[in-house]
Amino acid sequence: MQKLGLYIHIPFCAKRCNYCAFLTFAENDQMIEGYVEHLIKEIALYQTDAYEVDTIYIGGGTPSHIPAEQMAKVLEAVKQYFLVSETCEVTIEMNPESVTLEKLAAYQAMGINRYSMGVQSFNDEVLAIMGRVHNRAKALDKIRLLHEASIDNFSIDLMFANPKQDVSVLTEDIETLLRMQVPHVSVYSLMFEPHTNFTKWLREGQISQVDDETDRQMYHLIQERLIADGLEQYEISNFARPGKACRHNLKYWRLEDYLGLGLGASSNIGLERFTNYQNFLTYYEAIDRGERPVETLETMPLEEREKEFIMLNTRLIQGFSIKEMNQRFGIDFLEKYQAPIAKHLATGLVEIQGDRFKFTPYGLDVGNQFYVDIF
Numbered sequence: 276m277q278k279l280g281l282y283i284h285i286p287f288c289a290k291r292c293n294y295c296a297f298l299t300f301a302e303n304d305q306m307i308e309g310y311v312e313h314l315i316k317e318i319a320l321y322q323t324d325a326y327e328v329d330t331i332y333i334g335g336g337t338p339s340h341i342p343a344e345q346m347a348k349v350l351e352a353v354k355q356y357f358l359v360s361e362t363c364e365v366t367i368e369m370n371p372e373s374v375t376l377e378k379l380a381a382y383q384a385m386g387i388n389r390y391s392m393g394v395q396s397f398n399d400e401v402l403a404i405m406g407r408v409h410n411r412a413k414a415l416d417k418i419r420l421l422h423e424a425s426i427d428n429f430s431i432d433l434m435f436a437n438p439k440q441d442v443s444v445l446t447e448d449i450e451t452l453l454r455m456q457v458p459h460v461s462v463y464s465l466m467f468e469p470h471t472n473f474t475k476w477l478r479e480g481q482i483s484q485v486d487d488e489t490d491r492q493m494y495h496l497i498q499e500r501l502i503a504d505g506l507e508q509y510e511i512s513n514f515a516r517p518g519k520a521c522r523h524n525l526k527y528w529r530l531e532d533y534l535g536l537g538l539g540a541s542s543n544i545g546l547e548r549f550t551n552y553q554n555f556l557t558y559y560e561a562i563d564r565g566e567r568p569v570e571t572l573e574t575m576p577l578e579e580r581e582k583e584f585i586m587l588n589t590r591l592i593q594g595f596s597i598k599e600m601n602q603r604f605g606i607d608f609l610e611k612y613q614a615p616i617a618k619h620l621a622t623g624l625v626e627i628q629g630d631r632f633k634f635t636p637y638g639l640d641v642g643n644q645f646y647v648d649i650f
């Protein structure tokens with residue numbers, strides 16, 4: 276049976292962070308119940324037994340911000356309307372301020388078996404300027420709580436290139452993380468997104484942006500320390516101990532089928548890509564009419580899909596199987612992309628190992644040069 280990943284969007288947070296441009300709403304808790312009701316109706320609109328759901332990812336926003344009973348209702352609906360594999364990976368995103376031992380017990384009881392916590396930094400000054408609700412002590416407490424609950428499949432998000440975070444602060448962040456015996460780490464470089472406080476402060480000269488060289492230095496520092504500690508890098512931004520890679524996120528990079536549910540969620544099924552309304556009212560109205568709340572739907576030309584496959588799969592350290600690529604798109608990859616491949620074998624940006632095509636460590640830093648040449 277065909278496999279399917281589900282992404283479920285929970286657009287609520289305790290407070291908006293100063294760098295955040297995600298589709299989420301702070302101090303709108305009175306809307307949670309109504310949102311969950313509509314989300315459940317949306318889930319029912321996709322009822323199918325044509326797929327087996329083998330990964331579920333509850334993201335946000337801050338899914339741990341909403342009451343555990345509401346989350347349980349959502350997962351019950353998923354089980355009611357979809358065939359869910361017994362070994363389904365079920366991930367929930369959490370932030371330290373809303374994690375409690377009771378909540379973790381409730382999550383475990385409802386079948387959640389992977390936890391992703393947005394720590395970002397262990398430095399109080401960095402956390403304060405980012406506008407995070409938690410501080411170092413709380414982050415450490417909540418990681419201890421995960422261990423206490425015998426949860427061995429969890430991930431911590433770490434951000435670098437933040438204002439107030441020089442190389443020595445980052446080094447301390449990494450060492451703290453490693454001392455906490457973390458099985459999976461996702462690392463992100465700060466992006467200055469439009470309409471955020473950070474972008475406004477940058478324009479006003481209140482904060483500065485680290486230069487590209489420092490950004491790369493920080494990335495390499497993280498890479499070296501995590502790998503030296505036994506974490507394996509499996510994607511540009513992701514590191515895991517054996518067996519702890521995120522199966523759901525691998526679906527994105529491998530361009531496999533996933534269905535996005537909830538406000539603004541995007542789906543990728545076959546050649547179709549569709550995205551939900553980003554406005555509560557229009558999202559609710561469509562569902563109340565008994566319609567799927569899809570705002571945009573496009574069928575991607577195979578050629579475009581092929582390039583997307585190359586771009587996403589080269590994010591993976593193992594790259595992709597040339598044979599699989601040829602079968603999936605009916606092409607001879609090495610012949611079709613002969614010129615850019617030859618050029619970048621020479622620049623040392625890509626390599627071919629047996630059946631696998633992948634970026635070199637240098638290519639992981641400057642992969643855009645290859646992408647430009649395949650378009």
Ligand code: SF4
Nearest residue numbers: 288291292295297336
């Ligand atoms: S917790 Fe995450 S989603 Fe919520 S405002 Fe902060 S960065 Fe955005």
